[in-house]
Each structure stands twice: as structure tokens, then as C-alpha cells.
Amino acid sequence: MAKVMLTIAGYSHELTCRDGEEARFERLAAILNEKAGQAAQSVGGLTEVRMLLFAGLLLADEVGNLRTAAEAAAATPPAPDVLPDPLMAQAVAALAARIETLAEGLEADAPTA
Structure with missing residues (x-):
């Protein structure tokens, strides 16, 4: 087991x-330290325990907002990233037609059983 010294x-x-x-x-302690600093600036005169409590509440608020945003994003269908290119669609249709023609030719040349 390792030991690490964290300053918050x-x-x-x-x-x-x-x-x-x-x-x-x-890294996690650095985030908590930042929130503890915000709590100390906002309220002032806090004991260590109350400062960490407020820091935890600030982090919980952030997590709650992120969860709400994630749920909203999951509920809405994704928008297409790229609109279909009309030239690409035409090229794919031409290739499909060519493949069908080749398949018909192969079927016509195939020996019947």
C-alpha cells in the first residue's frame, strides 16, 4: 500500500x-482544495470540517448539474453530424445499379442444375 500526503x-x-x-x-485533492477555497471565500471563518462540508456541497452541486445535463442529452436524439452529400448519394446509387447488373449477368451465365 502506498501513502500520499494531501494538502487541502x-x-x-x-x-x-x-x-x-x-x-x-x-488530482482529486486539488479539486477539493479549489472548492474549499471557494467555500472559505464565500462564507469565511469556517472550521476545517465546515469548510470541507461546504466544499463537498459545491462538488455535489456540480455533479448534480452534470447528471441533469447528461440525462437531458440522453433523452434527446443526436443530431446528425454530417448532412448527406448529394454527389456521394448519386455515386452510391450508381455503384448499386452496377452491382445489380453484374449480379444479373452472373446469374444468366450460371449453369442450371
């Missing part, structure tokens, strides 16, 4: 994690 809102916390997860926890 000026408070250091040693955390035990799986080997290789140190960088991930450091």
Missing part, C-alpha cells in the same frame, strides 16, 4: 491508497 485548505492529510493511485488522489 492548508491542512495536511496522509492517506493510504493502492500502489499507483497516488497521482489520482493528488
